[in-house]
Amino acid sequence: MTDTRSPSAPSAGFSLLLPVYAGDDPRALRLAFESSVDRQTLRPAEAVIVQDGPVPDALAAELARIEGASPVPVRVVRLPENQGLTAALNRGLDEVAYPVVARMDADDVSAPERFARQWPLIDSGFDLVGTGMTEFETDPDQVVGRRIPPVGPDRIRAHARTHNPFNHPTMMYRVAALDRVGRYEPFGRMEDYWLGVRLIADGARVENLPEPLLRYRVGSGAFARRGGLAEARTEIRLQGELRRMGFISTGEYLRNVAMKGAYRLLPSGVKKVLFRRLIGGGLPGDR
Structure with missing residues (x-):
């Protein structure tokens, strides 16, 4: 550099x-x-x-x-x-x-x-x-x-x-x-x-x-750390908080839980492709 x-x-x-x-x-x-x-x-x-x-x-x-x-x-x-x-x-x-x-x-x-x-x-x-x-x-x-x-x-x-x-x-x-x-x-x-x-x-x-x-x-393990059952549960809990505070509707909550919860359970290689092609900036950090 x-x-x-x-x-x-x-x-x-x-x-x-x-x-x-x-x-x-x-x-x-x-x-x-x-x-x-x-x-x-x-x-x-x-x-x-x-x-x-x-x-x-x-x-x-x-x-x-x-x-x-x-x-x-x-x-x-x-x-x-x-x-x-x-x-x-x-x-x-x-x-x-x-x-x-x-x-x-x-x-x-x-x-x-x-x-x-x-x-x-x-x-x-x-x-x-x-x-x-x-x-x-x-x-x-x-x-x-x-x-x-x-x-x-x-x-x-x-x-x-x-x-x-x-x-x-x-x-x-x-x-x-x-x-x-x-x-x-x-x-x-x-x-x-x-x-x-x-x-x-x-x-x-x-x-x-x-x-x-x-x-x-x-x-190399970044996308693996974003997945798994624990991460899916955290995702569902977050969506529940967003609904509770009125930031998203019930319909948006159901959509997000279905789509984002499923994403967390995908193999890391698939998540990597989807993230870069479809989702883009902003999943949480890796630490």
Whole structure:
């Protein structure tokens, strides 16, 4: 990749929130962090990294290196035990010093202009701004898929009735908007979908940029982790909550349960083809 880092890049009033756990690769973490800080044309004012439980020595060493080498202030919040992504993100929200947070995962890659494109929308009054993203397996420059989210509040709300309208790792949001809906809540691998729906239902101003401003790493087991009986049950429970809160009708609930529940039970290879050809951006993350 071309080194686009700019020592004199300006920063804006938002925090980068990046969770790390034992399964993350130190080399991927370095690339994720540098792409989201060193190489940004608009940098975060600080970075908060939540270490979710004990990590291997190599990963601990990389975290220590980042703390000492970052061009912006970095705080590593070390949790004594692994608590899962939902708890790690909520703890990070407790620790950030700025009212706006940009999400980042420890194995993805941000485009250099990502925050420069998102920040003006947040600064103009939006509560949440996501972006499109490309998918890669090992080489960020070898694109294997693309997720383009719906654009515009009406299309986002309509899309949310059947699929997650936001690509979670691309989100930039106001902490106060999350506080109003109770922040992240445990919901299997669908905590981000559940958060997005609650924000929309609460009247939050939301938007997506269609440009792929993040490169998302998909491993060989990504689609297998999105399937199985447990995931199908979580899907049905989520649809039940959407119906209960009046976000979808009974007819939409029945349709979603039939289609999405069946999708979760398909072989991973079939899910992969259907996801990329028919469903598109927005199933929950893989962690």
